[in-house]
Amino acid sequence: MVDPRTSIIAERLKNVHDVIAVSGGKGGVGKSLIASTLALLLAENNRVGLFDLDFTSPSTNLILGIKDARPVEDKGIIPPKVHGLRYMSIVYYSGDYAAPLRGVDISNALIELLAITRWENLDYLILDMPPGISDATLDLIRLIKKIRFVIMTTPSQLAFETIRKLTDLLTAQNIQIIGIIENMKTDKDQTIKSQIRKLGLDYLGQIPYDPQIESALGNPSRLLNTEVAQKTKQIARKIQQFRQ
Ligand SMILES: Nc1ncnc2c1ncn2[C@@H]1O[C@H](COP(=O)(O)OP(=O)(O)OP(=O)(O)O)[C@@H](O)[C@H]1O
Ligand SMILES: [Mg+2]
Secondary structure (H helix, E strand, O other): OOOOHHHHHHHHOOOEEEEEEEEEOOOOOOHHHHHHHHHHHHOOOOOEEEEEOOOOOOOHHHHOOOOOOOOEEOOOEEOOEEOOEEEEEOHHHHOOOOOOOOHHHHHHHHHHHHHHEOOOOEEEEEEEOOOOOOHHHHHHHHHOOOEEEEEEEOOOHHHHHHHHHHHHHHHHOOOEEEEEEEEEEOOOOOHHHHHHHHOOOOEEEEEEOOOOHHHHOOOHHHHOOOHHHHHHHHHHHHHHHOOO
């Protein structure tokens, strides 16, 4: 039987122009930091939503310093507006507790959240994804037809090898990959850049390793003043040019 929530999800996302999943093959490559920064930057001149879909370790709430905002219940739930963007996360339902969900429960929680969340008209909905090819990745590809991916790697060959699996999967399913970001760069080595180009994918840019980031976590205006944000801004411009 087809889950009736799948058609509700399409309806819920009807007025969202562009859904961008910030994803990566590995944990700890900067998906949450860059998804949050990108959402803040795009929100300077667009209507933007940020949806934290990392059910085991949601962290955009910590990066953006979101504490008291709560969604409003009204024929579904309306994400609160925080720092100029509409914000939604499993954290609202798990609080500070771990959400020890198994595969099928994660799928269910994801589908439920997508089905009940009422986004207003949005230019961009940014999704902060869990690491790797997770159940959430497979569900989202199935449920959100207009989804596009930005994929993060670090300069390490270990991280790059894991994105190859993800890009193969997305390409096989005809899902658009906007491009790849190389994060935590400490030198000018071009190896990853040329490997990405060999795969026929767009290299969106590199973001330096910035020791100032730690002290900017939880404080969006400080975050926007870092070198990470400066570089992310150039990437945001490219993403807007590639707009669907
Ligand atoms: N360019 C950077 N410079 C300095 N620190 C960074 C940079 N990018 C990310 N970090 C730091 O690296 C850590 C991991 O980043 P983040 O949580 O965004 O990664 P992630 O890919 O979302 O991880 P997970 O897979 O666990 O969700 C964080 O402490 C973050 O502040
Ligand atoms: Mg993360």
